[in-house]
Amino acid sequence: MISGAAVGMCVYAITRTGGTYLFAVTGGLAGALVAVGLDVYRRAARLTEVRVSVPQLSELTFVVNNEARQVAWQLFIESVTRVSVQRLQDDEGLLRETMSSLYGLFATTRETLKVSRPSTHVSAGLTVEALAVNFLNTELRPFLSKWHPRLRAFEDAHPGRSESEWPQASECRADLREVQEHALEYVLAFARLAGVRDAEAMLGTAAARPGGEGSPLLPSARE
Known part of the structure; x- marks a missing residue:
């Protein structure tokens, strides 16, 4: 429940913000997803x-x-x-x-x-x-x-x-x-x-x- 509430607050904060901060958060999330994907691929192809x-x-x-x-x-x-x-x-x-x-x-x-x-x-x-x-x-x-x-x-x-x-x-x-x-x-x-x-x-x-x-x-x- 606590984790869900934290995620909900983060999503709400992101949707309420704008400008540079929004782009930074979006880029950070995209980078994290790419890193996870590369790690999965590296493990599969090692x-x-x-x-x-x-x-x-x-x-x-x-x-x-x-x-x-x-x-x-x-x-x-x-x-x-x-x-x-x-x-x-x-x-x-x-x-x-x-x-x-x-x-x-x-x-x-x-x-x-x-x-x-x-x-x-x-x-x-x-x-x-x-x-x-x-x-x-x-x-x-x-x-x-x-x-x-x-x-x-x-x-x-x-x-x-x-x-x-x-x-x-x-x-x-x-x-x-x-x-x-x-x-x-x-x-x-x-x-x-x-x-x-x-x-x-x-x-x-x-x-x-x-x-x-x-x-x-x-x-x-x-x-």
């Missing part, structure tokens, strides 16, 4: 520098804002909820199912990049988009290009036979384990860029690492 380790590329510096964090979050969720990034033992799962999941991840990642706006705020450092494209071209594409035609050829030549009878199954699984290990690092990198806390706990990967240690690619961000 850039954060994040250092992560990427397979085959060592440690790199990425620059992200809120839009880039949203893209990284979408890529993290799309990746972490697929069987393709879960380690597949020799006596577990099906290669066809995992390969189809990898194809789905490739398509979803590409679609996410297509509908998102490219980063234009970066003058130094890399972007989330660059990390995602590298994930597709360096990890997923080579594996799928090599093994999908071979598995399909076996399936077409031996309909109804189990893929465990495929002579190249063990070699394919060995390559798959390497891809999955790298994919896990990319997933954690997306989580780091998105600002996700306890990403390894969400994945349940800490216990799977040697010694149960966490990922070395999760240092603190520098604003």
Whole structure:
């Protein structure tokens, strides 16, 4: 009530005054509104520098804002909820199912990049988009290009036979384990860029690492 009465008195005083004082008050209010608006915009567009380790590329510096964090979050969720990034033992799962999941991840990642706006705020450092494209071209594409035609050829030549009878199954699984290990690092990198806390706990990967240690690619961000 007191605050409302004070505001009412101020409004009444402003409407009753004129000349220089009126212009000064109006300008002050306009300046306050502009300051608030700029502060909101600055918070929404603020850039954060994040250092992560990427397979085959060592440690790199990425620059992200809120839009880039949203893209990284979408890529993290799309990746972490697929069987393709879960380690597949020799006596577990099906290669066809995992390969189809990898194809789905490739398509979803590409679609996410297509509908998102490219980063234009970066003058130094890399972007989330660059990390995602590298994930597709360096990890997923080579594996799928090599093994999908071979598995399909076996399936077409031996309909109804189990893929465990495929002579190249063990070699394919060995390559798959390497891809999955790298994919896990990319997933954690997306989580780091998105600002996700306890990403390894969400994945349940800490216990799977040697010694149960966490990922070395999760240092603190520098604003």
